[in-house]
Amino acid sequence: MIEVKDIKKKFGRKKVLDGVSFTANKGEITCLIGINGVGKTTILNAIMALTPLNKGEILINGEKLNKHSFEKVTFIPDAITMLPQMTIADAMQFMQDFYKTWNQERATELLGFFRLEETEKIASLSKGNTAKINLLLGLALDVDFLLMDEPFSGIDIFSREQIAEVFTSHLVEGRGVIITTHEVHDIEHLIDKVVLLDNGVVLKEFNSEEVRENEGKSVVDVMREVYHK
Numbered sequence: 001m002i003e004v005k006d007i008k009k010k011f012g013r014k015k016v017l018d019g020v021s022f023t024a025n026k027g028e029i030t031c032l033i034g035i036n037g038v039g040k041t042t043i044l045n046a047i048m049a050l051t052p053l054n055k056g057e058i059l060i061n062g063e064k065l066n067k068h069s070f071e072k073v074t075f076i077p078d079a080i081t082m083l084p085q086m087t088i089a090d091a092m093q094f095m096q097d098f099y100k101t102w103n104q105e106r107a108t109e110l111l112g113f114f115r116l117e118e119t120e121k122i123a124s125l126s127k128g129n130t131a132k133i134n135l136l137l138g139l140a141l142d143v144d145f146l147l148m149d150e151p152f153s154g155i156d157i158f159s160r161e162q163i164a165e166v167f168t169s170h171l172v173e174g175r176g177v178i179i180t181t182h183e184v185h186d187i188e189h190l191i192d193k194v195v196l197l198d199n200g201v202v203l204k205e206f207n208s209e210e211v212r213e214n215e216g217k218s219v220v221d222v223m224r225e226v227y228h229k
């Protein structure tokens with residue numbers, strides 16, 4: 001489990017996170033929802049220890065962040081970090097050289113799943129295929145948790161559908177995923193847990209299936225209630 005406990009973050013005098021707490025379980029997809037600039041990426045950066053916090057703590061499987069946290073959690077950014085002149089095969093080799101958690105078998109399976117060719121250059125990939133490669137490079141690591149910043153943003157419907165499919169496949173099963181979005185419509189059916197953010201705090205944290213069953217409400221219904229109060 002990832003436990004985010006009362007984290008606070010200021011950039012200069014600007015308070016971005018003002019006591020954010022939530023949990024994300026293994027085997028579930030947790031979605032951080034909030035408008036642009038609410039601090040979603042800052043939260044993911046904090047979980048990866050990429051940004052120092054002013055207050056609060058983050059535990060992964062009960063342990064404070066430490067140098068071994070990176071064997072448990074990985075961050076899939078919204079832009080590709082590989083060099084444009086690399087081929088997909090080069091990028092995969094690079095990951096294999098750097099991460100002992102790299103799982104080549106899963107990487108090969110993901111290539112097939114996304115119907116991508118190893119010989120293709122990073123520079124020549126479409127936006128949708130770039131997003132898929134980004135995802136492949138993260139999902140091929142044997143880690144418990146995956147953090148994804150806006151994995152569906154700016155890509156066409158067919159790529160979005162293919163990416164959504166991977167979330168419901170064995171390639172993600174059993175792992176914990178935290179995704180951020182400001183647009184929930186397309187992915188509502190994938191999400192187990194929702195964390196609604198505004199003004200540096202969590203307005204509501206809920207299990208989407210429970211709310212659907214017990215109250216007959218969709219994630220969007222709950223968002224309307226919470227944000228338009």
Ligand SMILES: Nc1ncnc2c1ncn2[C@@H]1O[C@H](COP(=O)(O)OP(=O)(O)OP(=O)(O)O)[C@@H](O)[C@H]1O
Binds near residue numbers: 011038040182
């Ligand atoms: N390194 C930084 N220095 C100063 N301000 C920053 C820095 N990083 C983020 N911010 C500010 O903190 C706020 C939260 O940014 P963040 O990127 O976490 O938001 P977000 O919810 O992910 O937004 P988006 O949906 O646009 O990606 C924004 O106002 C941003 O300008």
